Amino acid sequence: xxxxxxxxxxxxxxxxxxxxxxxxxxxxxxxxxxxxxxxxxxxxxxxxxxxxxxxxxxxxxxxxxxxxxxxxxxxxxxxxxxxxxxxxxxxxxxxxxxxxxxxxxxxxxxxxxxx
Amino acid sequence: xxxxxxxxxxxxxxxxxxxxxxxxxxxxxxxxxxxxxxxxxxxxxxxxxxxxxxxxxxxxxxxxxxxxxxxxxxxxxxxxxxxxxxxxxxxxxxxxxxxxxxxxxxxxxxxx
Numbered sequence: 001x002x003x004x005x006x007x008x009x010x011x012x013x014x015x016x017x018x019x020x021x022x023x024x025x026x027x028x029x030x031x032x033x034x035x036x037x038x039x040x041x042x043x044x045x046x047x048x049x050x051x052x053x054x055x056x057x058x059x060x061x062x063x064x065x066x067x068x069x070x071x072x073x074x075x076x077x078x079x080x081x082x083x084x085x086x087x088x089x090x091x092x093x094x095x096x097x098x099x100x101x102x103x104x105x106x107x108x109x110x111x112x113x114x115x
Numbered sequence: 116x117x118x119x120x121x122x123x124x125x126x127x128x129x130x131x132x133x134x135x136x137x138x139x140x141x142x143x144x145x146x147x148x149x150x151x152x153x154x155x156x157x158x159x160x161x162x163x164x165x166x167x168x169x170x171x172x173x174x175x176x177x178x179x180x181x182x183x184x185x186x187x188x189x190x191x192x193x194x195x196x197x198x199x200x201x202x203x204x205x206x207x208x209x210x211x212x213x214x215x216x217x218x219x220x221x222x223x224x225x226x227x
Contacts, residue, residue, distance in 0.1 A: 031213075033213075033214060035215075040219075041219055041220075042119075042206050042208075042217030042219050042220050043217050044217070045216070048213060055213075056213065056214055058214070088158060092160075092215075097212055101148045101210050101212060103162060103165070104215065106159065106160035106161075108157065108158055108159050109158045109159075111158075
């Protein structure tokens with residue numbers, strides 16, 4: 001049973017460019033959350049997708065957008081990249097938190113470097 | 116908004132010894148969950164232990180146990196019989212329902 005997978009592993013972009021990161025959830029999971037982890041910091045919640053809709057959003061600008069597909073996989077898009085967007089981007093999958101918390105399983109992350 | 120504070124950027128322990136990592140949090144909620152995650156150099160975030168706020172009994176997972184003090188909003192992790200493989204960054208995290216709020220982490224160094 002494959003866990004959460006993310007692609008690519010590493011990515012280098014220049015300021016002003018756009019980037020798309022991808023995540024495939026653990027088998028049986030229907031909810032995907034994205035986190036940004038800057039160097040030396042803890043992960044920060046970006047947004048969460050369930051039933052192909054953004055359900056919750058953290059304190060991130062509109063340059064950060066996402067999408068969830070019918071197979072529950074998800075993409076994170078960042079437009080007009082800034083140097084400060086350099087970070088490890090983590091994807092976590094879970095079952096929908098309808099009545100209680102369900103454990104989130106994390107992928108290995110995508111390391112984004114903006115030059 | 117909920118906040119999680121880890122005041123120890125780095126801790127050191129010798130193999131077979133015991134170490135305690137500290138965490139405090141702030142919330143106005145009465146029902147929530149607390150977690151300790153381990154992140155080794157491979158970057159994979161691994162759940163170590165979980166505590167439901169409504170449970171008074173402290174959670175235990177093999178060599179890992181917590182000291183949960185709800186009134187003090189304190190949630191410390193005790194690692195007994197430390198092993199070289201325990202060396203990693205440890206994050207304390209809070210969840211009210213579905214998303215996680217993390218602290219800045221504590222780097223645990225384990226020496227032979």
